[in-house]
Amino acid sequence: MISTDGILITxxxxxxxxxxxxxxxxxxxxxxxxxLMLIGLLLVPVSHVVPTKYVALLRNLAPLFGDIALVMIMFDGGRRISFRTPISSSGLGLALAMLDVVMPSALLAVVMNSFLGWPLVYGAILGAILGETTTTVIIPVATRLSISDSMYNTIVVEATFNSVVSILLFYLLTILLTGQFSALxxxxxxxSYFSIAVFLGLIMGILWLLALSWIRSAxxxxxxxxxxxxxxxxVDLLGGAAVVAVLIFAVIIGNHDVISDYFGLRLNIDEERLNIVEGELEFLVRTFFYVLIGMISIISLYYAILAMAITGVLLAIRYIExxxxxxxxxxxxxxxxxxPRGLTAAVLASIFLNMGYNPYSTYVFLVTFMVIIFTNIISSGLLSLIVKEKVKSEEQEMKG
Incomplete structure (x- = not known):
């Protein structure tokens, strides 16, 4: 029997x-x-410190935390879409964000089918999951670097929107697994799936802005x-694209200043406090997923080699684009x-694992676990080299 004390301790x-x-x-x-993933790996697969019954319970909670994570990712992404930002300055970031997801999805569909016999749709889903680059690493790094505003904007736009594109493409592809569809x-x-979401997202966003003009609560x-x-x-209960509805709602909230100026509304949105609440929720969800993935993963040389090969493919795609x-x-x-791959990939892999399209759900999950580790290590090493080279060149300029 699982005790409440054990759950709370875990x-x-x-x-x-x-x-x-x-x-x-x-x-x-x-x-x-x-x-975090290595700690999770040490706690269960290696040392078995956490009993498997509690790990099973945490795995059952993964869909709930997955939905929370998706809401936070789309809410954050939507609020970063500014009506004041010129299209020209964010165009490069948007183009890269699309290529980040579409190219791996298309290429891995062919590669996994040709070499391992996977159905095309599962390879495409794996590519869609691995298309994002994590904002939790990239944005802090970009903030510390001495780069131009246009460079920083491109980096932030790409890292934000490839997560959005990754989630949307993932759900479009998983729809194909629910039944037989003709093109029509x-x-x-x-x-229909998107129409419900767009309509309700717009309505809720506008109504909530009007409500905020009357609310004076902190x-x-x-x-x-x-x-x-x-x-x-x-929206999910009505069969619509819930993530799209949240995205549109967030875009409206994120541009409350522009909209309020246009319609003459007086709004009470404390952006700093909103960021604090959002950041704390993201911290909890991020920790849960990274540790859980480590806990329920399998130590396998086969998946490590496969993940290294896929990481090589992803790096080649990245280089070309x-x-x-x-x-x-x-x-x-x-x-x-x-x-580096991160939270969005971890969340989508966990959601796909719980969808139960085995054995491919398990394959995708285990490969994603290893790819997240490999891409983060490689990215960290490359960034260290770039920073060292930058410091060295600055020292030479000072001497000259």
Whole structure:
């Protein structure tokens, strides 16, 4: 029998591990994702410190935390879409974000089918999951680097929107697994799927802005996140694309200043407090997923080799897309290095595992676990080399 005390101790342990991981990241610069997943690996598959019955319970909670994570990712991504930002300055980031997801999805569909006999759709799903580059690593790194505003904007836009594109493509592909579709019926289903979300996202966003013009409570920022969760649940129950509804809602909330100026509204949204609440929720969800993935993963040489090969494919794709689009060699080198996979990949892999399309759900999950580790280690190493080279060149300039 599973005791309440045991559950609370396990959850407390995961939260404490999250703080330890954050501390070790600041101390060693080893990516937090790698630290947390390796700790999870040590706790269960290696040492069996946490009983398997509690791990099974945590795995059952993964869909709930997955939905919470998706809401937070889309809410954050939507709020970063600014109506004030010129399209020209974010165009490169948007183009890279699309290529980050579409190219791996298309190529891995063919590669996994040709070499391992996977059905095309499962290879495409794996590519969609591995298409994101994690904002939790990239944005802090970009903030510390001495780069131009346009470079920083490109990096942030790419890292934010490839997560959004990754989630959308993932759900479009998983729809194909639910039944037999003709091209026409699939198109109709997708249109219906998105129409519900777009309509309700717009309505809820506008209504909530009007409500905020009357609300003067200091807790309005917490309620705003609560409305995002409510919207996700309602749209999902109605059979719509819940993540799209949250994205549109977030775009409206994120541009409240522009909209309020246009319509003459007086809004009470404390962006700083909203970011704090969102950041704390993201910390809990991120810690849960990284540790859980480590706990339920299998130590396998086969999956390690397969993940290394797929990481090589992802790096090749990254090299081609970056160096074919970006002409500035210094910027292209930095962009190439900023390619660690993270929270979105972990969440989508966990969601796909719980969908139960075995054996491919398990294959995708285990490969994703290893790819997250490999890409974070490689990215961390490349960034260290770039920083050292930059410091060296600056010292030479000072001497000259």
């Amino acid at each position: 959850l407390a342990l995961i939260i404490l591990i999250g703080y330890v991981g954050d501390y070790l990241f600041r101390l060693t610069r080893i990516p937090e994702a790698v630290i 019926s699939y198109t109709r289903y997708v249109i 807790k309005a920022y917490v309620v705003t996140i609560g409305i995002a969760f409510l919207l996700y649940g309602v 970056v160096y074919s689009i970006v002409r500035d060699s210094r910027f292209s080198t930095l962009l190439f290095a900023l390619a």
